[in-house]
Structures are given as C-alpha cells and as structure tokens.
Amino acid sequence: MYAVVPAGGSGTRLWPLSRAADPKFLHDLAGDGRTLIQATYARLTPLAGPGRTFVVTGTAHAAAVARQLPDLPAGHLLVEPAPRDSAPAIGLAATLIARRDPAAVMGSFAADHVVRDEAAFLASVQAAADAAEQGYLVTVGIAPTRPETGYGYLRRGDPLPGGTAYLAEFTEKPSRGLAERYLATGQYLWNASMFVWRVDVFLDELQRHQPALHAGLARIAHAWGSPEQDEILGEAWPALPKLSVDYAVMEGAAARGRVATVPGDFGWHDVGDWDTLGAILPAAPDGNVLLGPAGSHLAIDTRDTLVASGSGRVVATLGISGLVVIDTDDAVLVCRRDRAQDVRQLVEMLRADGRAALL
Amino acid sequence: MYAVVPAGGSGTRLWPLSRAADPKFLHDLAGDGRTLIQATYARLTPLAGPGRTFVVTGTAHAAAVARQLPDLPAGHLLVEPAPRDSAPAIGLAATLIARRDPAAVMGSFAADHVVRDEAAFLASVQAAADAAEQGYLVTVGIAPTRPETGYGYLRRGDPLPGGTAYLAEFTEKPSRGLAERYLATGQYLWNASMFVWRVDVFLDELQRHQPALHAGLARIAHAWGSPEQDEILGEAWPALPKLSVDYAVMEGAAARGRVATVPGDFGWHDVGDWDTLGAILPAAPDGNVLLGPAGSHLAIDTRDTLVASGSGRVVATLGISGLVVIDTDDAVLVCRRDRAQDVRQLVEMLRADGRAALL
Numbered sequence: 014m015y016a017v018v019p020a021g022g023s024g025t026r027l028w029p030l031s032r033a034a035d036p037k038f039l040h041d042l043a044g045d046g047r048t049l050i051q052a053t054y055a056r057l058t059p060l061a062g063p064g065r066t067f068v069v070t071g072t073a074h075a076a077a078v079a080r081q082l083p084d085l086p087a088g089h090l091l092v093e094p095a096p097r098d099s100a101p102a103i104g105l106a107a108t109l110i111a112r113r114d115p116a117a118v119m120g121s122f123a124a125d126h127v128v129r130d131e132a133a134f135l136a137s138v139q140a141a142a143d144a145a146e147q148g149y150l151v152t153v154g155i156a157p158t159r160p161e162t163g164y165g166y167l168r169r170g171d172p173l174p175g176g177t178a179y180l181a182e183f184t185e186k187p188s189r190g191l192a193e194r195y196l197a198t199g200q201y202l203w204n205a206s207m208f209v210w211r212v213d214v215f216l217d218e219l220q221r222h223q224p225a226l227h228a229g230l231a232r233i234a235h236a237w238g239s240p241e242q243d244e245i246l247g248e249a250w251p252a253l254p255k256l257s258v259d260y261a262v263m264e265g266a267a268a269r270g271r272v273a274t275v276p277g278d279f280g281w282h283d284v285g286d287w288d289t290l291g292a293i294l295p296a297a298p299d300g301n302v303l304l305g306p307a308g309s310h311l312a313i314d315t316r317d318t319l320v321a322s323g324s325g326r327v328v329a330t331l332g333i334s335g336l337v338v339i340d341t342d343d344a345v346l347v348c349r350r351d352r353a354q355d356v357r358q359l360v361e362m363l364r365a366d367g368r369a370a371l372l
Numbered sequence: 373m374y375a376v377v378p379a380g381g382s383g384t385r386l387w388p389l390s391r392a393a394d395p396k397f398l399h400d401l402a403g404d405g406r407t408l409i410q411a412t413y414a415r416l417t418p419l420a421g422p423g424r425t426f427v428v429t430g431t432a433h434a435a436a437v438a439r440q441l442p443d444l445p446a447g448h449l450l451v452e453p454a455p456r457d458s459a460p461a462i463g464l465a466a467t468l469i470a471r472r473d474p475a476a477v478m479g480s481f482a483a484d485h486v487v488r489d490e491a492a493f494l495a496s497v498q499a500a501a502d503a504a505e506q507g508y509l510v511t512v513g514i515a516p517t518r519p520e521t522g523y524g525y526l527r528r529g530d531p532l533p534g535g536t537a538y539l540a541e542f543t544e545k546p547s548r549g550l551a552e553r554y555l556a557t558g559q560y561l562w563n564a565s566m567f568v569w570r571v572d573v574f575l576d577e578l579q580r581h582q583p584a585l586h587a588g589l590a591r592i593a594h595a596w597g598s599p600e601q602d603e604i605l606g607e608a609w610p611a612l613p614k615l616s617v618d619y620a621v622m623e624g625a626a627a628r629g630r631v632a633t634v635p636g637d638f639g640w641h642d643v644g645d646w647d648t649l650g651a652i653l654p655a656a657p658d659g660n661v662l663l664g665p666a667g668s669h670l671a672i673d674t675r676d677t678l679v680a681s682g683s684g685r686v687v688a689t690l691g692i693s694g695l696v697v698i699d700t701d702d703a704v705l706v707c708r709r710d711r712a713q714d715v716r717q718l719v720e721m722l723r724a725d726g727r728a729a730l731l
Contacts, residue, residue, distance in 0.1 A: 313717055327703045329718045332711030344686045345699050347706055352691030358672055359688045
C-alpha cells in the first residue's frame with residue numbers, strides 16, 4: 014500500500030500559533046513531542062513506510078516538512094507550485110504512484126489530524142484497503158460523537174460483501190437539527206477526507222469527472238523525473254482547476270455507486286480550533302490544560318482554561334474560567350472558549366489592516 | 373519650600389509590569405508619556421524646583437531614577453543603603469534640609485501617585501504650607517469617593533485659624549461597615565501620606581517619639597558632604613529602626629494635638645492595582661482601556677477590559693469582559709478585574725518557587 018499526506022491549509026482558527034507561514038501541521042499540538050505531520054507520518058509507517066509514502070505541500074512549507082520528516086526520500090516530497098486544493102494534490106500523487114504500480118492501493122490522510130487509537134485506525138484502513146481492492150473509492154467515515162455542523166457527512170448504505178464496508182452517499186454540512194437527526198439514526202458518518210482506493214480506479218473516475226485535470230496531471234507525470242519536470246510542472250500546474258477531491262470526484266462517483274465507506278472509531282480529531290484542542294488534551298483536575306513547558310502556567314482560581322505558552326514566557330491567570338490564553342513570540346490571544354470558532358475573524362481583521370507579519 | 377519624594381516599594385499588585393527591580397514609579401502607568409516619578413517631579417516643580425527637591429530611593433533604583441530625572445542635582449538623589457521604610461527616608465531628607473535652612477517648610481509626596489488636577493493639588497499644598505508655618509505637622513487628606521478599606525483615615529477635628537486646615541486624628545484601616553460610616557459623615561479623609569511641615573517642628577517631634585532614629589540621622593547628617601559620608605551612612609543606616617513616618621511620628625504627634633489636615637480633592641489615585649488603573653485611564657466607549665501603542669490591542673466583542681502591551685506584541689481578545697491582560701517581555705497576566713488585589717498572591721507563589729527572575 015502507498016500513503017499520501019496532503020499537507021496544506023493554514024489553520025486560521027488556531028492563530029496566533031498557526032500562521033500562513035507556519036501552519037498547524039508543523040506544530041506539536043497534541044503535546045506528545047511530535048508535530049502533527051510527524052505523528053501522521055509515524056502512524057502511516059506500518060502501512061506504507063518511507064519508500065511508499067508521498068507528502069504534498071506548498072512551496073512555503075517544503076523546507077520545514079523536509080526537516081521534520083528526515084526519513085522521507087527527497088523525491089517523495091511533492092511541492093505544489095501554487096495552492097490548487099486537494100484534487101490536484103492527491104491526483105498528482107495518484108498519477109505518480111500509478112506510473113510505478115498501476116493497480117496499487119493508496120490511502121490519503123491529512124497532515125493535521127489527531128488519532129488516539131492507532132491500532133483501531135490501522136484496522137479501519139486495512140478494511141478500507143480490502144474494499145478498495147474490489148474496485149471502490151473508499152472513505153473512512155468517523156463515527157460521530159456530537160451533532161457537528163462543521164463537517165459534511167457520509168450516509169451509510171447497503172453493506173458490501175464482507176460486511177465491514179458499506180455503499181456511501183455524500184451530504185452537505187447539515188443544520189443543527191439535521192445533524193441531531195443524523196446522530197440519532199446511526200447511519201451517518203463524518204467525512205474526514207480519508208480516502209483509500211486503487212489508483213487505476215481513482216484515475217478512471219478522475220478522467221470521467223474532470224478530464225482537464227486528468228490530462229494536466231498526465232502531462233506532468235509524463236515529464237516527471239526528466240530534465241523538463243520543473244518547467245512542465247510550473248507551466249501546467251497553475252492551469253489546473255482548483256477543486257477539492259470530494260467535489261471533483263467523490264460526489265460524482267458516489268452517484269454512480271462507486272464509493273464505499275468503512276466506519277472508523279479511533280479517537281479522531283481534526284484540531285480545528287482552540288476549544289477542540291482543549292477537549293483533546295489531558296486536563297488537570299481543575300479542567301485546565303497546558304500546552305507548553307511545565308511551570309509555564311501559574312494559576313490561582315483558574316478553571317477550564319487552555320494555556321499555550323510558546324514563547325518561554327510565564328502565563329499567570331487569576332480568577333478566570335473557560336478561556337484560552339495563547340502566548341507566542343509576537344502575539345497573545347485571550348478568547349472565551351465558546352467563541353474559539355471566531356478566531357478566524359481576528360485573522361481577517363489583521364489581514365484587512367495589512368499586518369502581514371502577524372498572519 | 374522644599375519637596376521630598378520617597379521612591380520606594382515594588383508595587384507587587386501591578387505585577388508583571390512592576391517588579392522589584394523595576395517598580396511602578398519607573399513606568400508610564402498614566403499613559404501620558406511620563407513615568408510616575410517624572411510626573412511627580414514635574415508636579416512639584418512650581419513648589420520647589422530642582423535645587424530644592426530631594427528624591428530618596430534604594431540602591432537598585434538609583435541609576436534609573438537619575439536617568440529619568442536628568443534635572444535633579446546629583447547630590448539631591450539620596451540613596452538608602454537598605455530599605456528602612458519611610459521614617460528614616462523622609463527623616464534623612466528633613467535632617468539634610470534643616471542643615472541648610474532650619475525653619476524651611478518641606479512637603480513629602482510619594483513617587484507613584486497620580487494627580488489629575490494639578491492646580492487644585494498646588495492650592496492644597498499651599499494651604500498645608502500655611503498651616504505648617506503655624507507649627508503643625510500637616511497632612512493633605514484626600515476627600516474619599518468610596519468606602520475604601522485599604523487606606524488609613526484622618527478624622528477632621530476643629531478648624532485652625534484661616535479655616536482651610538483642621539486638627540486631625542489618625543485611624544486604622546477600617547472594616548467595610550466602618551468605611552461606609554466614615555464616608556457618610558464627611559468628617560474623614562484618606563491618609564495618602566502627603567506631609568507638609570517645618571523641618572524644625574518635624575525633627576523636634578522625631579526626637580521626642582524616636583530618639584534613636586533622630587540621633588542616627590543626626591550622625592549621618594553631620595558626616596554628609598565629608599569624605600566619611602559613605603562610610604558613616606553605610607554603618608549607621610542599617611541600625612536605624614524600620615518604621616513608617618505615620619507610625620513613628622504622626623500618630624504620637626496627633627495625640628499631642630500637633631497634627632493638622634488640609635482636605636484635598638484633586639483627582640488623586642495611588643494606582644494600587646490593575647483594576648484601579650483601569651478606572652483612572654480614559655476608556656473607549658466599550659469600556660476597554662489600552663496602555664500601550666495604538667494598534668497593539670485587537671478586539672472583537674471585548675468590554676471593560678484593560679490591556680497593557682509592554683512587549684511590542686499584539687494582544688488579541690475575543691468574547692471577554694471585565695479582565696485585565698498584561699503583556700510583558702517575560703510574563704503574561706490574565707486576571708479578572710475584581711480579583712486584581714490578589715495579584716500579589718501570584719508574586720508570592722513565584723517567590724516561593726524561587727523564580728527570582730520574574731519577581
């Protein structure tokens with residue numbers, strides 16, 4: 014099996030730690046001594062190993078990714094000349110894998126997710142690989158734990174032979190009421206954009222639904238490894254359509270009955286905002302969570318507060334609860350936890366004010 | 373008239389801005405481009421001028437005070453070899469002034485207070501000087517604006533001839549109920565330790581109530597300006613009793629009917645803690661107060677919050693109210709405003725943990 018890790022997105026809701034130039038996958042947000050991309054890479058080692066893992070990232074992050082993943086062969090770090098969303102990124106990896114091994118199974122897993130139960134994760138991916146061998150585009154769907162309105166959902170249909178995978182349909186992000194009904198039925202899974210497929214099956218669907226993208230990627234792949242690789246990539250890439258793989262391929266393939274899902278329940282988190290991160294990390298009895306060196310939080314009468322000390326400063330709190338306090342070298346954030354989704358508005362304000370150094 | 377400015381105390385409730393090595397009088401807490409001691413010095417210039425002003429401070433702050441007050445003659449910066457509270461500090465200044473001008477009137481005003489109405493302040497001090505000429509130890513008492521339990525009070529007695537000064541008694545810090553009664557009577561004033569007296573009258577009272585202190589100061593003054601000044605000061609000073617001037621002299625003198633008070637109403641604040649400072653400084657319509665460069669506070673849905681940005685970083689706040697957020701180079705404080713008095717507990721924790729660099 015091959016593994017592909019798209020490493021993109023800046024994680025604006027995790028400002029001021031996550032920045033455009035230093036996005037969340039480059040940070041140790043799980044507090045386990047590894048950055049999110051390092052943890053993702055390690056998690057995939059039993060499936061693929063360095064020789065069969067590809068990471069796709071932007072020009073701004075290539076150097077940092079290369080240093081954080083010293084085992085990754087240099088040629089397996091695919092650098093996008095410009096951001097084009099996930100369909101070109103994952104499509105390029107699939108196209109290059111297909112040149113080596115046309116019927117290979119590959120799995121694609123975002124660089125910035127947290128998985129608590131790695132054994133359960135590997136078992137789900139193995140079940141997905143089995144369904145992929147049967148010719149399905151397979152998603153690993155997350156068993157929902159709350160009526161989340163921020164994700165798209167997969168509706169589980171009839172089971173495939175073997176009983177661990179099901180036919181699947183995609184749904185849009187639901188309203189609160191609809192999300193509650195989804196949760197109650199037990200038939201809906203979160204779409205976490207974890208994909209497993211045979212590259213030939215995926216490329217066939219890509220050609221059917223996005224012929225221009227398929228042709229552009231084929232042209233790039235043809236030049237790959239030749240002296241013209243950079244020139245062709247630089248010329249063809251910006252002309253590729255900017256599309257997510259869900260929209261570009263999966264929805265159309267699902268309508269044709271070509272998409273399956275394997276339910277996964279392995280402590281998955283997308284670490285979307287500070288409140289979510291506070292819920293993931295281990296808390297002290299008073300509900301406080303510290304992301305930073307021991308001794309960097311000094312507290313009196315402080316509860317349910319997440320403190321991230323990233324600058325070496327001490328953060329002292331007194332008489333507060335339900336806040337996040339994020340300390341970095343050039344910015345401090347103090348935010349009520351239930352407003353953590355709105356941190357992106359602060360980033361928009363900084364952008365509007367032209368304060369690029371803080372973005 | 374002579375002016376004396378005791379510049380001591382570390383202001384632990386204003387941590388992390390105020391430190392033992394960098395106390396509050398060295399900071400621009402009023403946000404007017406001057407430190408508190410610079411503003412105090414400027415306020416006294418119409419009364420005394422550089423040639424008749426003395427500043428008394430500790431060894432750790434002598435250099436900073438000398439640089440912040442470049443007009444002060446070098447010999448007018450009196451450096452205490454060790455902290456001995458206010459009676460030795462003010463007593464030394466009085467003794468040295470008496471050598472030059474035995475019947476001089478001097479006023480003593482702390483380095484870390486804020487006065488909003490300087491004309492009214494000068495008028496009160498002039499009235500106090502008139503009473504001092506009559507032979508009283510005069511305090512400028514502050515007309516109370518709330519039932520404060522953190523200050524001692526002066527009870528106003530019979531008026532002196534002229535009608536602007538009154539005989540006065542000292543009282544301890546009251547309970548809440550007593551403070552409310554004090555406020556209701558209109559007869560009580562806050563003791564802000566602003567003193568005006570003829571140095572001969574003060575030194576007579578000092579000799580009566582604290583003969584050892586008086587003798588020690590006389591010995592130091594005798595050597596002042598001689599080659600032995602440093603040696604005698606270093607030898608005699610540590611043996612002086614550690615006493616406040618209120619306790620050492622004023623209470624006893626008041627019992628003898630030698631203390632008068634002039635009520636003052638000139639926008640006085642002692643800037644004791646962050647909540648008080650937030651109430652002094654001009655607020656935006658949302659109740660927020662910024663102590664720092666324009667643009668250093670980025671706010672969404674933030675009310676009644678004091679932000680002090682002292683490190684050049686941006687402080688972003690979202691969905692909070694009634695907090696103080698203090699940003700310095702090595703520490704960040706997030707504190708509920710109504711707990712601002714307890715910031716000293718954080719400083720005690722740091723001291724107990726041996727984290728001297730943060731004190």
